[in-house]
Amino acid sequence: MDEVMTMVSRQPGLDGRHYTDPDVLAHELDRIFAHTWQLVGHTSQVASPGQAFTAPVGDESVLVVNHDGAVRGLYNVCQHRGHRLVESDSANLSAITCPYHAWTYDLGGRLVTARGEDVGELCVPPVRLDTMAGFLFANLDPDAIPLQDAVPGAEAELLAMAPDAGQRVLSSRRTHLINANWKIAVENYNECYHCPNIHKSFTTKTVNPGSYRITPRGFAIRHAAQGASPKPSGAAGRVEAGSYGAIYTWPVSSIQCYPGRELNTFRWVPLAVDQTMLIREWWLDRTDPTPEQREVIERDWATTVAEDLSLMESVQQGAASRGYRPGPLIVDPSGVADVHTENAVAHLQRLLLDALGGP
Numbered sequence: 001m002d003e004v005m006t007m008v009s010r011q012p013g014l015d016g017r018h019y020t021d022p023d024v025l026a027h028e029l030d031r032i033f034a035h036t037w038q039l040v041g042h043t044s045q046v047a048s049p050g051q052a053f054t055a056p057v058g059d060e061s062v063l064v065v066n067h068d069g070a071v072r073g074l075y076n077v078c079q080h081r082g083h084r085l086v087e088s089d090s091a092n093l094s095a096i097t098c099p100y101h102a103w104t105y106d107l108g109g110r111l112v113t114a115r116g117e118d119v120g121e122l123c124v125p126p127v128r129l130d131t132m133a134g135f136l137f138a139n140l141d142p143d144a145i146p147l148q149d150a151v152p153g154a155e156a157e158l159l160a161m162a163p164d165a166g167q168r169v170l171s172s173r174r175t176h177l178i179n180a181n182w183k184i185a186v187e188n189y190n191e192c193y194h195c196p197n198i199h200k201s202f203t204t205k206t207v208n209p210g211s212y213r214i215t216p217r218g219f220a221i222r223h224a225a226q227g228a229s230p231k232p233s234g235a236a237g238r239v240e241a242g243s244y245g246a247i248y249t250w251p252v253s254s255i256q257c258y259p260g261r262e263l264n265t266f267r268w269v270p271l272a273v274d275q276t277m278l279i280r281e282w283w284l285d286r287t288d289p290t291p292e293q294r295e296v297i298e299r300d301w302a303t304t305v306a307e308d309l310s311l312m313e314s315v316q317q318g319a320a321s322r323g324y325r326p327g328p329l330i331v332d333p334s335g336v337a338d339v340h341t342e343n344a345v346a347h348l349q350r351l352l353l354d355a356l357g358g359p
């Protein structure tokens with residue numbers, strides 16, 4: 001029998017309305033997504049002047065561009081009548097010309113010409129960017145605390161797992177539309193209570209499930225486990241090289257390192273109260289993965305990711321059921337979860353209620 005001491009939280013899970021009411025999502029977009037750091041990409045995507053990419057941040061599109069050697073974030077919206085400035089995922093730009101009426105901005109967002117009309121000084125509003133081990137995060141709030149203060153220690157831990165994280169390049173990207181609320185997706189991601197039951201491949205080929213620990217603290221949730229094949233073990237809650245580790249940052253970003261130092265990321269984009277876009281990316285030492293790397297990527301997508309999709313969609317339907325009374329969450333009194341507990345789900349729900357102002 002398990003020797004893990006657990007107790008049942010007295011606080012029930014969130015009621016279903018939080019996952020089904022469009023008004024809740026509207027509040028979340030204002031109070032959470034407009035004020036938090038969200039992963040948008042990697043500095044290697046904008047290494048040279050003119051390189052640019054676009055990324056969703058909540059319900060906004062953000063343009064990230066190298067302007068004369070400085071990486072800048074801009075709202076991806078034309079100041080004339082609001083058309084999206086850059087429609088592709090990535091681009092190489094000498095200027096930003098709006099597709100609608102061809103007003104043209106420089107790469108810093110300053111209007112250069114409105115087809116010869118004098119319309120005065122106009123600028124595309126900036127969006128704050130920050131980096132963590134080479135990864136770029138954006139925050140729509142000009143007064144937000146720096147990323148390093150929001151998730152202290154995270155950068156050093158990522159660099160311990162993958163010292164060359166800053167040099168990694170995009171090697172694979174896949175997206176999937178999940179028919180579930182974004183919170184169902186991140187709650188699912190941040191508990192491994194379901195892993196032994198659902199993720200046979202992950203818990204036999206990638207990690208040793210008995211060693212899996214999930215540590216929620218502030219705006220970060222650390223995942224750590226020994227690799228499936230014997231590797232030096234890390235203490236509970238610590239992320240060490242040679243092991244599996246992940247650092248999720250509230251609300252919708254996670255950077256993972258698999259035991260072979262394969263860095264990969266999750267981004268979740270709320271599209272509707274019951275629709276979330278999953279963006280799954282791999283950041284390796286080459287744009288074209290080796291056959292071995294490709295096998296890891298394919299296996300992950302076909303097993304660990306695919307296995308979660310139907311779970312999340314079923315939970316979304318359950319959240320809308322008249323017969324759903326949220327049960328208690330299983331939490332470990334140590335504060336650290338393993339494959340028998342779901343502390344991070346309770347933590348995420350507290351972060352949510354704090355951000356929304358109660359109850």
Ligand code: FES
Nearest residue numbers: 078080081098101
């Ligand atoms: S909306 Fe961009 S030029 Fe008119």
Ligand SMILES: [Fe+2]
Nearest residue numbers: 188189199308
């Ligand atoms: Fe899962």
